[in-house]
Amino acid sequence: MKLHCWKDIDYRGTVVRVDYEALDIKGMPWMKYANVYLPYGYDETKSYNILYLIHGGGGNPDAWLDCSQIKNVFDQAFYEKIAEPFIVVFPCFYNLIPSTRKVEGVDAYFEGSQVLGFQKELREKVLPAVEGRFHTWARSLTPEGFKASRTHRAIGGFSMGSCATWYAFQCNLDLFSIFLPLSGDSWIVEPRGGKDDAERTAALLAEKVKEQGYTKDDFSIFAATGREDIAWENLTPQIEAMKAIPEMFDYSEDLSKGNFHYVVKENAVHAYEEVYHHIWNYIDRLFV
Numbered sequence: 019m020k021l022h023c024w025k026d027i028d029y030r031g032t033v034v035r036v037d038y039e040a041l042d043i044k045g046m047p048w049m050k051y052a053n054v055y056l057p058y059g060y061d062e063t064k065s066y067n068i069l070y071l072i073h074g075g076g077g078n079p080d081a082w083l084d085c086s087q088i089k090n091v092f093d094q095a096f097y098e099k100i101a102e103p104f105i106v107v108f109p110c111f112y113n114l115i116p117s118t119r120k121v122e123g124v125d126a127y128f129e130g131s132q133v134l135g136f137q138k139e140l141r142e143k144v145l146p147a148v149e150g151r152f153h154t155w156a157r158s159l160t161p162e163g164f165k166a167s168r169t170h171r172a173i174g175g176f177s178m179g180s181c182a183t184w185y186a187f188q189c190n191l192d193l194f195s196i197f198l199p200l201s202g203d204s205w206i207v208e209p210r211g212g213k214d215d216a217e218r219t220a221a222l223l224a225e226k227v228k229e230q231g232y233t234k235d236d237f238s239i240f241a242a243t244g245r246e247d248i249a250w251e252n253l254t255p256q257i258e259a260m261k262a263i264p265e266m267f268d269y270s271e272d273l274s275k276g277n278f279h280y281v282v283k284e285n286a287v288h289a290y291e292e293v294y295h296h297i298w299n300y301i302d303r304l305f306v
């Protein structure tokens with residue numbers, strides 16, 4: 019895999035904040051925000067591809083930007099024309115202030131329910147707020163407008179954000195066509211189901227594609243993790259079980275072939291500063 023190397027870039031993108039109203043854990047309106055990266059030279063007369071990139075457990079809209087060199091990945095890739103400039107959105111999946119969560123470790127069922135619940139917020143609140151303010155391929159802020167532009171929209175995330183990415187695959191396939199689950203398995207069956215019930219996880223994911231009215235030609239998955247990452251043992255069995263359904267998940271090591279890829283970074287642990295390298299590695303293959 020290609021590793022990212024930090025480079026000073028003359029022309030940098032900017033990060034702006036988009037506020038939007040969502041619902042808190044009691045169902046009451048409350049204000050949230052997403053950070054939005056606009057590539058250098060953002061021109062509102064053009065239509066941009068867009069990536070939604072989700073934080074891990076305990077994170078927030080600043081986590082990716084604070085804990086990795088992800089901004090430099092985009093600045094550099096766009097400056098060097100490795101990829102066409104796209105917009106990147108860093109939302110937050112929680113519907114309560116993270117500091118009020120359990121501090122002693124992660125409650126998997128609670129985290130999983132937050133990530134699943136966020137799918138509705140993405141559809142109804144985040145996409146309209148962001149794509150209403152910046153110019154993407156969505157020609158209207160309606161379900162039809164988002165559906166018609168789904169090939170220009172990607173979603174990815176780290177850890178619980180990877181779980182969110184798998185949930186988007188199973189219930190928001192009409193919004194997104196490109197998926198980057200990084201260091202987290204699908205919890206479609208149960209927490210850690212990618213490990214404990216890999217076959218059923220893979221079969222259900224395949225079924226969800228059909229249920230949503232799509233085929234294997236309608237998506238691509240760029241999964242990744244690290245060999246020393248705590249998610250490796252959860253994600254790898256799921257990937258293997260998905261490979262066993264090639265009529266839906268057409269695996270290829272060649273990123274220009276198939277619809278399904280998995281890269282494991284040697285010596286890498288469960289951290290933003292490790293997984294962000296995978297975005298650099300995949301960046302020229304996302305919107306092609």
Ligand code: FER
Nearest residue numbers: 075177178181202203249252
């Ligand atoms: C996984 C391993 C770890 C996973 C999530 C985590 C969704 C989350 C850990 C944390 O938030 O500390 O396979 O899958």
